[in-house]
Amino acid sequence: MSVDTTTLLAILAMAAVTxxxxxxxxxxxxxxxxxxxxxxxxDAIPPAVLVAVIAPTALTTGWAEAIAAAITAIAAFRLPLLATVAVGVASVVLLRGVI
Structure with a gap:
């Protein structure tokens, strides 16, 4: 396996900038x-970044994941973080079994 010099320099430059x-x-x-x-x-930056990371995956993988993401978003307004995570995991597991 050979390493392309241009690719290696691009990776190192991106790592340095980050x-x-x-x-x-x-x-x-x-x-x-x-x-x-x-x-x-x-204060709005962390949730916005989280939605930007999660939404494409949730909305392009299938109906079960999209519905589970909606259920989790609704739960997030009413429940603490750990309970919201539990609701999200449970809903995607149940919906994958049904759909």
């Missing part, structure tokens, strides 16, 4: 004072 942005975020976050709309926007 590392630098993560470290820079830690240094910058300590100096920011967020209030009002900016704080609300920053």
């Amino acid at each position: 590392y630098i942005t993560r470290i820079a975020g830690l240094f910058v976050a300590d100096r920011l004072v967020l209030t009002g709309r900016a704080k609300a926007a920053f």
Whole structure:
């Protein structure tokens, strides 16, 4: 197996940029004072990223996964995190067995 130099350099460059942005975020976050709309926007980032990661998989793998994702989203508004995870796992297992 041979390694293409261009591919290796691209991977190393992407790793360096990822590392630098993560470290820079830690240094910058300590100096920011967020209030009002900016704080609300920053608080919305983690759920938005989570939905962006989960939604394509949930909506392209089949009906059981799509319905289970909807059930889990509804449960997330009413239940704590561990219970929501349990509902999500149980619903996808049951729906895969039925559908």
